[in-house]
Amino acid sequence: MTQRTDVVVIGGGQSGLAAGYHLRRLGIEHVILDAQAASGGAWQHTWDSLRLFSPAEYSSLPGRLMPVQPGRTYPDARHVEDYLADYEKRYDLPVRRGVRVSAVRRDGAFLRVATDGGDWQARAVVGATGTWTRPFVPAVPGRREYTGRRLHTVQYQDPAEFAGQRVVVVGGGNSGAQIAADLAHAGTDLTWVAQRPPRYLADDIDGRALFDAATARRRALDEGRTDTGGVASLGDIVAVPSVRAARDAGLLAAEPMFARLTTTGVRWADGSAAEVDAVIWCTGFRPALAPFAGLRLRGSRGRIATAGTRAVDEPRLHLLGYGDWTGPASATLIGVGRPAREAAREIAELLRT
Known part of the structure; x- marks a missing residue:
């Protein structure tokens, strides 16, 4: 009917x-x-x-x-x-x-x-x-070879399930930073990687300023004026309290993105490697x-x-x-x-x- x-x-x-x-x-x-x-x-x-x-x-x-x-x-x-x-x-x-x-x-x-x-x-x-x-995972070389646990932001729930494990968090945005901070505070053996060094917004900036920046950019584009850059011009990561605390404690030192996955871990372009139990893709x-x-x-x-x-x-x-x-x-x-x-x-x- x-x-x-x-x-x-x-x-x-x-x-x-x-x-x-x-x-x-x-x-x-x-x-x-x-x-x-x-x-x-x-x-x-x-x-x-x-x-x-x-x-x-x-x-x-x-x-x-x-x-x-x-x-x-x-x-x-x-x-x-x-x-x-x-x-x-x-x-x-x-x-x-x-x-x-x-x-x-x-x-x-x-x-x-x-x-x-x-x-x-x-x-x-x-x-x-x-x-x-529709979670997105990039086509990183070796992705099908890796035998450890693979999950996306949508499957992550609690750091307790990774107790005593070696975990790589991939992604330099808000989800990556929040999940990395979550794991760091729990004492997980964490490696956080990102395509570029993390860009934190000023600590006093939150969603209000982001909304204003996005609105100003749209207005400028609609009126044919110069692109203001919007939110991207301010940074990538809002320093919510958990992220700020982990960052200030030196627990959020991001590494460059690895070049490939191996059977048991990850390898960087310079040949260095790490064995890891899980990879969490915070990649949008x-x-x-x-x-x-x-x-x-x-x-x-x-x-x-x-x-x-x-x-x-x-x-x-x-x-x-x-x-x-x-x-x-x-x-x-x-x-x-x-x-x-x-x-x-x-x-x-x-x-x-």
């Missing part, structure tokens, strides 16, 4: 909820389809010690400030999870859980959304599938765009060309929360609100035609 609504939002994490908030405010009939069994999006799967980069009041979705977490300046993932669950209930957002979307196709005046629970027809679709389900993600493959919109770098959040070659499709190419800082809690509002307004205009 095919059901029909004005808008289908694919994904019930922070981006999907922000879209639902603005669609509801405009009185637009919609449904939010989410593959997860519970609310919280990717936050329910993160490692135990993960901390936000900003205080709670600067990590909020539209319409509802995140409550302060007692005893913490920077909230943890469980607090964010609870906040998203409360947000969903507070605004009575129409989320349907455990629904997996397999494809979005053109169907005359509609877009047809195929799921494991039946099809939907909609006049517009918002893609909010995120990136967590790719956008989870598989449901939209049938629309044939993918361009360079695996992205869909957008004007704001709207797909250039399919104006009934909006993409939300994948990074700066779908709105400044749109992959963050504080940053997704503005592009979600703009997407809802554009959809409202579309529905009036």
